[in-house]
Amino acid sequence: MNYIINKIKSFFTIIYSFVAQKTQGAIVLEYHSVNPNSKSFLSITPEAFLKQMLFLRSNNWNIISLLDLVTLIENGNEIPDKTVVITFDDGYKDNLDHAFPILEKYKIPATIFVPSALVGKSMVNREGYSLDLLSWDELSFLCQSNLITIGSHTATHAVLAGLDEDVSEAEISESKKNIEIKLDIECTLFAYPKGKNDENSRLLSKKYYKAAVATVPDRVDKNCDLYTIPRRGVYNYTSFIKFKTLLFR
Numbered sequence: 001m002n003y004i005i006n007k008i009k010s011f012f013t014i015i016y017s018f019v020a021q022k023t024q025g026a027i028v029l030e031y032h033s034v035n036p037n038s039k040s041f042l043s044i045t046p047e048a049f050l051k052q053m054l055f056l057r058s059n060n061w062n063i064i065s066l067l068d069l070v071t072l073i074e075n076g077n078e079i080p081d082k083t084v085v086i087t088f089d090d091g092y093k094d095n096l097d098h099a100f101p102i103l104e105k106y107k108i109p110a111t112i113f114v115p116s117a118l119v120g121k122s123m124v125n126r127e128g129y130s131l132d133l134l135s136w137d138e139l140s141f142l143c144q145s146n147l148i149t150i151g152s153h154t155a156t157h158a159v160l161a162g163l164d165e166d167v168s169e170a171e172i173s174e175s176k177k178n179i180e181i182k183l184d185i186e187c188t189l190f191a192y193p194k195g196k197n198d199e200n201s202r203l204l205s206k207k208y209y210k211a212a213v214a215t216v217p218d219r220v221d222k223n224c225d226l227y228t229i230p231r232r233g234v235y236n237y238t239s240f241i242k243f244k245t246l247l248f249r
């Protein structure tokens with residue numbers, strides 16, 4: 001029954017997005033893995049990713065970095081219509097192998113959020129699939145491209161909502177410090193693991209970062225709260241037509 005209800009909902013979302021054709025402000029897309037071999041719901045194929053990036057480029061979307069979007073909001077400037085921002089969570093190794101060549105070819109900036117204590121290791125998702133994570137050397141290579149910004153995703157990918165303040169602060173501050181030391185960069189952006197945040201984690205992220213992204217699927221306008229920037233996720237079940245609804249609703 002739920003399956004049928006979801007199908008009906010999805011059908012009306014698609015119809016609505018193509019009738020409404022909203023283009024004001026920005027959409028921040030949240031990716032995880034781009035991988036031809038993974039069965040994880042977090043992984044999309046390189047072909048799907050290429051098709052999505054080509055759609056954005058060939059339809060004149062204003063593709064900017066997350067940091068540039070944050071600067072627009074900080075300065076109270078209008079966000080140009082059809083602005084889109086690309087982000088990746090967790091720092092999977094396939095971001096370098098399969099997403100980066102496409103980003104580089106089409107000059108598309110992106111931000112990768114890494115859990116600093118897991119760099120060079122692997123992560124197992126809720127379905128039990130394990131995916132390798134980027135090493136410090138690989139992150140350093142990506143930084144040098146000037147297309148990729150590295151942000152923090154805590155130290156251990158801890159879900160912060162409801163966590164003790166001391167533990168939260170260590171997760172939020174240690175990851176920033178480690179990323180800055182290992183990569184010799186300034187780490188100013190943060191992503192809450194699983195998008196989950198509470199007042200405490202929002203205040204702490206404000207103490208250490210310029211901005212933090214969450215996963216509420218809204219559009220972004222100039223009045224957006226910089227510590228709960230909305231994002232829309234792209235997963236292996238996101239068909240191309242659904243991808244377009246992420247942009248236009």
Ligand SMILES: [Zn+2]
Pocket residue numbers: 089090153157193194
């Ligand atoms: Zn994550």
